[in-house]
Amino acid sequence: MWQRILALITKEFLNLFKDRKSRFVTIVPPLIQLLVFGYAASFDLDHVPYAVYDRDHGQAGRALQAAFSGSPTFDLRYVIQRQDQIAPLIDNREVLLVLQLEPGFSEKLTIGEPAEVQVLVDGRNSNTAQIAVNYAGSVLNAFNGQWIARHQQQAPPTRLVSRAWFNPNLESRWFFIPGLVGLLTLVVTMVVTSLSVAREREQGTFDQLLVTPLRPFEILIGKATPGFVVGLVEGSLVILVARFWFGVPLVGDLAVLYLGLVLFLFAAIGIGLAISSLAVTLQQALLGGFLFMVPAVILSGFATPIENMPPLVQMITLLDPLRYFLVVLRGVFLEGAPFSILVHQLWPLAIIAAVTLSAAGWLFRHRMY
Amino acid sequence: MSRRVRGLLRKEFLQVLRDPSSIAIAFLMPAFLLLLFGYGVSMDASNVPLAVVVEQPGAEAESFASVFQHSRYFAPQRYIDRASARRALDAGLVDGIVLLPADFAARVKGDASAPIQLIVNGVNANSARLLEGYVEGAWRNWLERELGARAMPLNQPVMLQPRIWFNPGLRSRNYLVPGLVAINMTLVGALLTALVMAREWERGTLEAMMVTPVSMREVLIGKVLPYFVLGMGGMALSVAMALWLFQVPFRGSFWVLTLCAALFLLVALGMGLLISVTTRNQFVAGMVAIIATFLPAFLLSGMLFDIGSMPVVVQWVTHLVAARYFVAILQTLFLAGDVWGVIVPNALALILMALFFIGLARRRMHKHLE
Amino acid sequence: MTQQAVIEISGLTKSFRLPGREIDALLDVNLRVAAGAVSGLIGPDGAGKTTLMRLVAGLLLPDAGAVRVLGYDASRDALDVQSLIGYMPQRFGLYEDLSVQENLDLYADLQDVPASDRPARYDELLQMTGLGPFTRRLAGRLSGGMKQKLGLACTLVRSPRLLLLDEPTVGVDPVSRRDLWSIVYRLVEEEGMSVLLSTAYLDEAERCFEVILLHEGRVVGQGTPSEFSEPLSGRSFRVSQPGILPRRLQARLATRAGVLDAVVQGQSVRVVMQPGRMLETGGGDSDNITCEPVEPRFEDAFIDRLHGSRDGARTLRPADHAVTPGKVIRVSGLSRRFGDFVAVDRVSFEVSPGEVFGLLGANGAGKTTTFRMLCGLLPASAGELSVAGLDLRRAPARARGRIGYMSQKFSLYGNLTVSQNLEFFARTYGLRGARRRQRLEWALSELELARYSGAASGNLPLGYQQRLALACALMHEPDILFLDEPTSGVDPLARREFWSHINALADAGVAILVTTHFMEEAEYCDRLAIMSAGEILALGTPPEVKRRALGVEGERAGMEEAFIALIEDREVA
Structure with a gap:
């Protein structure tokens, strides 16, 4: 039996990698994408372009401006003189925000009255806008603290001391890069598996396989192995790049990470092969692959938290293997979560894998046109 | 229009009608994805599970702790001590801990300001930052009320007055949905055409067509136009859903939207066609379509992540992603209006890309079998 | 002109x-x-x-x-x-x-x-x-x-x-x-x-x-x-010998010295001699042979001009199979419906070991559907079928190991080389060690694939693809061989060679079920069934089928005429 499976596996690999185009497509783009996406996927703002509209011209106002221009997050682009210069700058995305000091700002500040500073923000991307406002808030907080200290004023009776665990500098790259491990592994396995049976059906070779003594589960193992190996190798590469190139800490147990990866690969392969055996033509297989992959990514909590979704959509996410795998990835990478906590993510993965793989195996023999 | 082109168009339309999968790609897929995304994708947190630990009960502490009860942002849970709250954070039951230490009451009364500790789970840095902002806002409100009750002024030298333009409610759906329309149309465009030429090669229909007096320009028109019409239909459906289902405001003009949508669709169809013409093989064309469309459009278009904050090299790469230009146009048209400074350069970029893809596809489609 | x-x-x-x-x-x-x-x-x-x-x-x-x-x-x-x-x-x-x-x-x-x-x-x-x-x-x-x-x-x-x-x-x-x-x-x-x-x-x-x-x-x-064809006059003969299957006679004649070409034609064998050679009719098992000269035709000239450029067709030397008595394929009342459409309608026939059984019919007559049901690729809607005593659809893998299958598209992995394809099928059928090497060796030499062993099979000339497909189906020496339009699109030289292989296999005791469009190939079948619109119109040995279609005097006619007559009869009815 093992000999037969081995023969099938060898054939699958030859079939996949003999063609120069398909070899290239499976290997190179995911690696390039990892590097590009690793840098692209971040909510952290850097060099936020802003303009200053200073109608105050006072000493204290200049001190505040210095606090902004001295911050690495903000990048002063324009100093404007008239009200009507604001709209074009924001409309045309020249700046993300405009800092506006009203006349009398410095005076108010010096006599101890609350002085207001207006921040006009481009809200087209509300997430970016909110983050920019938060950044501006922290610059102001620091400025206020210094001002109070320097002028020996009364501090507020309480203060908020904030700390972030697992990711003290709140680098969102740390959050996204482990997620990319899941995304890219998913895409690669879908590329390898979702078209494989459909292609053999179109070429007629699948019939030839079915009349050999191969049992459905042997075909399943043979068809699943290339996806598994390619997924495992590329997954490992992505993990290495995440750890050593992007410097994301890997504090947890590698064994748990790999257990998650293996279960996730099984689940993804099962879905890919099931789509492939259901499809009559390659176009249908491709459509099926997309219709699974795109929602799987969107609903996985990769970019937007699952908790923010309406309850019905949250229920749908329970079927998404990527959802569980992302929790495992982030848990192991950043939190060092042990098996006992992550087991609640691992068993649903195992169930999804078992269901989809058996469905695929059953479809091999029972899906006939 | 010549009779040949009309014949080709009729053929393509009939084929589309006979094979429901193209219609499914053009209409069902965008509707399905947009519904899922529109409801599923949101950055606006609400009911964030938050552990509240009051080490020593007291009036001030209770008054502060109760702030969270009445906010739609939080779902506070009381824990008796730090250790149990910490375990809850580890297990992912809560996203943050608000800790009022044992000496809180004493220090509030005294001169030194009393620290309130906030611990957030930083794994999802974005959510963590939002949570910090929410807690800070809650704390500030509470402080103002407390001080007001004691007739003391809040000593805050400079106050931030943010005014968010275009989307004052910071409704994330308002910017995500236009972006999703762009992603949707990227997929639709590529899926519609990625296989069509490869299929004609594989089924041998192209050879019979080539010996007729038809020119390759006519074949190209015959391939692009039907899927263009289908794609515009899908686009109209997506925009309608954005406007009426998701209530995204629209401040631009529709003719600009139509024009830009048409340009973008030409780019997407042209890319699919180029994949198809270049590979001549449905299998490889399918693989390329999976890899080259979805993730780049999702991550590099600026629909989700701010392009300006990416490293310069990556910013260059984003210029190759057509969705980038369309996302900028869509977000501006929906939320800001006809801002020519944004629309014109992005539309020009789309024209260039459309010319590039369709031109290259045309060059590679010649009337020879080699 | x-x-x-x-x-x-x-x-x-x-x-x-x-x-x-x-x-x-x-x-x-x-x-x-x-x-x-x-x-x-x-x-x-x-x-x-x-x-x-x-x-x-x-x-x-x-x-x-x-x-x-x-x-x-x-x-x-x-x-x-x-x-x-x-x-x-x-x-x-x-x-x-x-x-x-x-x-x-x-x-x-x-x-x-x-x-x-x-x-x-x-x-x-x-x-x-x-x-x-x-x-x-x-x-x-x-x-x-x-x-x-x-x-x-x-x-x-x-x-x-x-x-x-x-x-x-x-x-x-x-x-x-x-x-x-x-x-x-x-x-x-x-x-x-x-x-x-x-x-x-x-x-x-x-x-x-x-x-x-x-x-x-x-x-x-x-x-x-x-x-x-004129230069060949005097070199073409019709040879017949009562009491022997024409395909056996053909196989024997084809190896005789001086014989350029021998093909079955009705109940006799058409022989083309090399220039200046005469057929030796005397001796041994050929005492009652009759030999009459016939007009040369274009095909004779084609073989004459091109045959020399290829090595003489070699006859396959398969190992003898332990012939199990009784029928190895039994089909009774077999039907298959796709929705309202009846693709196969109550078909019954049997095949014995060592027999070449042909399924003939136009496209859409139900041949391929019948075939796919027999191979276990499609469930039957009604009726019974057994191959080697089992229904292959439910049969254990061991039973599938006894059949060989070659489909009309020569379903090989086009981007794998010839030896990779052979190796793959040998291993799927569980051949190991020395035996696998020996079978690979056999396939490369007997089917003359050695010179292409490293070439991608998709780039081979069609005739070689067909040989390779046959080799793959034969790696495990099956008792039953299913051939679905094995010669479609293949040139006459390759077709002749292919049929000589099939003959040899049948003689060794392999039961062969074949579908074909080529009516002259029907003559190679021991028995055949003509199908149309899912039904069997005629079943029997080639002379029986011709008699059925054209009456007694039709026996010497070609199978093509018989086929046309049967189909037209049916359309009239």
Whole structure:
């Protein structure tokens, strides 16, 4: 039996990698994408372009401006003189925000009255806008603290001391890069598996396989192995790049990470092969692959938290293997979560894998046109 | 229009009608994805599970702790001590801990300001930052009320007055949905055409067509136009859903939207066609379509992540992603209006890309079998 | 006939680059094709027929030389040429999801036929092709023969001056084949069209005014069919021997000294002798042999000219199989429905070990569906079937290990090499160690695949692909062999060789079930069933079937006539 499976596996690999185009497509783009996406996927703002509209011209106002221009997050682009210069700058995305000091700002500040500073923000991307406002808030907080200290004023009776665990500098790259491990592994396995049976059906070779003594589960193992190996190798590469190139800490147990990866690969392969055996033509297989992959990514909590979704959509996410795998990835990478906590993510993965793989195996023999 | 082109168009339309999968790609897929995304994708947190630990009960502490009860942002849970709250954070039951230490009451009364500790789970840095902002806002409100009750002024030298333009409610759906329309149309465009030429090669229909007096320009028109019409239909459906289902405001003009949508669709169809013409093989064309469309459009278009904050090299790469230009146009048209400074350069970029893809596809489609 | 030429080719050379090597498809070809006549382009696979057709149609550019078609240069003025000719490629690209009428409309549009001319032309074409009643049917739902006729109709919407037909009759049943030919003749006679057609059926060559014989990219002869066959007069004989299966007799005669070619023809064997040799009829097991001289035909000349270039066909030496007594395939009341459509309707037959059983019928007659049910690829809707005592659909893998299967598309992994394909199938069938090496060795040497062992199987000439497919099906020495149109599209030389292998296997005790379109191949079957519309019309030995169709005097007729008679009887009924 093992000999037969081995023969099938060898054939699958030859079939996949003999063609120069398909070899290239499976290997190179995911690696390039990892590097590009690793840098692209971040909510952290850097060099936020802003303009200053200073109608105050006072000493204290200049001190505040210095606090902004001295911050690495903000990048002063324009100093404007008239009200009507604001709209074009924001409309045309020249700046993300405009800092506006009203006349009398410095005076108010010096006599101890609350002085207001207006921040006009481009809200087209509300997430970016909110983050920019938060950044501006922290610059102001620091400025206020210094001002109070320097002028020996009364501090507020309480203060908020904030700390972030697992990711003290709140680098969102740390959050996204482990997620990319899941995304890219998913895409690669879908590329390898979702078209494989459909292609053999179109070429007629699948019939030839079915009349050999191969049992459905042997075909399943043979068809699943290339996806598994390619997924495992590329997954490992992505993990290495995440750890050593992007410097994301890997504090947890590698064994748990790999257990998650293996279960996730099984689940993804099962879905890919099931789509492939259901499809009559390659176009249908491709459509099926997309219709699974795109929602799987969107609903996985990769970019937007699952908790923010309406309850019905949250229920749908329970079927998404990527959802569980992302929790495992982030848990192991950043939190060092042990098996006992992550087991609640691992068993649903195992169930999804078992269901989809058996469905695929059953479809091999029972899906006939 | 010549009779040949009309014949080709009729053929393509009939084929589309006979094979429901193209219609499914053009209409069902965008509707399905947009519904899922529109409801599923949101950055606006609400009911964030938050552990509240009051080490020593007291009036001030209770008054502060109760702030969270009445906010739609939080779902506070009381824990008796730090250790149990910490375990809850580890297990992912809560996203943050608000800790009022044992000496809180004493220090509030005294001169030194009393620290309130906030611990957030930083794994999802974005959510963590939002949570910090929410807690800070809650704390500030509470402080103002407390001080007001004691007739003391809040000593805050400079106050931030943010005014968010275009989307004052910071409704994330308002910017995500236009972006999703762009992603949707990227997929639709590529899926519609990625296989069509490869299929004609594989089924041998192209050879019979080539010996007729038809020119390759006519074949190209015959391939692009039907899927263009289908794609515009899908686009109209997506925009309608954005406007009426998701209530995204629209401040631009529709003719600009139509024009830009048409340009973008030409780019997407042209890319699919180029994949198809270049590979001549449905299998490889399918693989390329999976890899080259979805993730780049999702991550590099600026629909989700701010392009300006990416490293310069990556910013260059984003210029190759057509969705980038369309996302900028869509977000501006929906939320800001006809801002020519944004629309014109992005539309020009789309024209260039459309010319590039369709031109290259045309060059590679010649009337020879080699 | 007229000396005017519609195609003039001089010094034409064309080569293709494949990974690692370059293949000369055509080498210094010079020829003229006469106007107003049917010219045949004949040659084995890989001779360059299709390449030549494509060059004439302006679809390929020559490396050297010139092609002038109707006075235009085919590469420079391709569009002018294309507006004057009609070309039907081997796989005519009908849009299968469009109806007959829609396909016609499309090609009328592409050919710029004015709307006013259409109704008359459509009437004419539909009447000529007999497609009139089916204009609303989807092209994908037509039988293979009807598809070809529709393809022809599409190329003819704007009556071309020159018609190029690339193997128009491959995979077409005899009735449709006859219809196609009568259409071609009518076009030449009534419309004065010139026709160049390539074919793998050598009997069709006789119907051409002139034959161009192409071999390995060169023209090896051009002339009327009789100019080819005349030099062979006195070398062709009909040999018969009562009490022995014709295919056995053929196998024995084929190995005799001096015999150039031997094929089964009805109850006798047609033999072509090498020049100056006589058939030795005396001695041993051949005392009651009768031998009468017959007229030479084009096929004899073809074999004579080309045979020498290939090594003499070797007979396969399979190991003897332990012949299990009784029937190895039993089918009774087998039916298969797809929705409302009954693809196979209560079919029953049996096959014994060592027997060659043929399933004949037009496309869509239900042969392939029956076949797929037998191999366990499709569940039966009703009826019973057993292969080696088991239903393969539910059978354990061990039972599947006893059958070999070769499908009509030669389903091999095109991007794997010959030895990788062989290795794969050997291992799937559980062969290991020395035995696997020995079987691989056997396949490479006995089926003469050694010289291609490292080549990607998708790049092999069709005949070699077919050998490789057979080798793969035989790696594990199965007791039962299923062959689904194993010779479709393969040239006559490769077909002869293939049948000699099948003969040898049957003699060794392998039960063989084969479907075919080639009626002359039906003669090789011990028993056969003719199917139409899902039912068996006739079942028995070839003489029995012919008697059934044509009466007692029909026994000496060809299977093709019997087939046509049976189908027509049924259509009348």
